[in-house]
Amino acid sequence: MRYRGYGPQEGxxxxxxxxxxxxxxxxxxxxxxxxxxxxxxxxxxxxSILIIVLLGDGPKRxxxxxxxxxxISQRMLTLTLRGLVRDGLVTRTVVPTTPPRVDYExxxxxxxxxxxxxxxxxxxxxxxxxxxxxxxxxxxxxxxKPDGMSYLxxxxxxxxxxxxxxxSCCP
Numbered sequence: 001m002r003y004r005g006y007g008p009q010e011g012x013x014x015x016x017x018x019x020x021x022x023x024x025x026x027x028x029x030x031x032x033x034x035x036x037x038x039x040x041x042x043x044x045x046x047x048s049i050l051i052i053v054l055l056g057d058g059p060k061r062x063x064x065x066x067x068x069x070x071x072i073s074q075r076m077l078t079l080t081l082r083g084l085v086r087d088g089l090v091t092r093t094v095v096p097t098t099p100p101r102v103d104y105e106x107x108x109x110x111x112x113x114x115x116x117x118x119x120x121x122x123x124x125x126x127x128x129x130x131x132x133x134x135x136x137x138x139x140x141x142x143x144x145k146p147d148g149m150s151y152l153x154x155x156x157x158x159x160x161x162x163x164x165x166x167x168s169c170c171p
Contacts, residue, residue, distance in 0.1 A: 042087055043113060047072055047080040052106070053121060055090065056114040059105035089113055 026033050042048055050069050054060060060068075066077050081104060084090040089110035095101040106114060124131075 039087070042083055043089075045080075047076060048084060049117060051077075051080060051084065051104075052089070052110065052114050052117055055104060055106045055110070056118065059093075059103045062102050062104065065104065084110070 028034075043052070047069065050072075051065060054065060054068055062077070062081075065081075066072065066074065069077065072080075081090060081092070085092050085104075088107055091105050091107055093103045093105070095103065
């Protein structure tokens with residue numbers, strides 16, 4: 001284990017018993033740490049979260065998911081759903097019809113993830129105007145820098161901008 005000691009903050013009184021405070025940091029190469037990192041990578045990626053939110057309303061067919069989650073390719077949707085099924089978050093049910101129908105639904109475990117993600121969606125809905133305003137202010141400052149250089153090559157790069165038909169945390 002690695003340890004990191006923290007000293008007293010400026011302006012705080014020292015209590016002799018609390019002079020040496022140590023925080024135990026987990027070993028990043030431990031199997032537990034690697035397992036947690038792989039789980040966070042799965043549930044934290046852009047497409048997985050959107051699919052989990054979408055399936056929170058009930059089972060959906062592959063093409064329904066594809067139409068609702070704009071911007072996702074068929075291959076990426078297939079890979080993401082396969083990973084969610086592999087991790088036990090989503091079930092895949094093939095209905096023997098002509099043509100075959102495939103439904104995806106949250107498992108009990110996937111529903112617990114949805115319960116964790118839904119408050120983040122609620123927060124986003126409640127603060128969307130503040131975030132958009134902050135982005136506008138940032139962009140204006142970047143455009144008005146005296147040296148002509150912006151903070152970022154494209155300040156909206158990677159941002160999930162609202163598009164007609166795009167899935168969001170909004171009902």
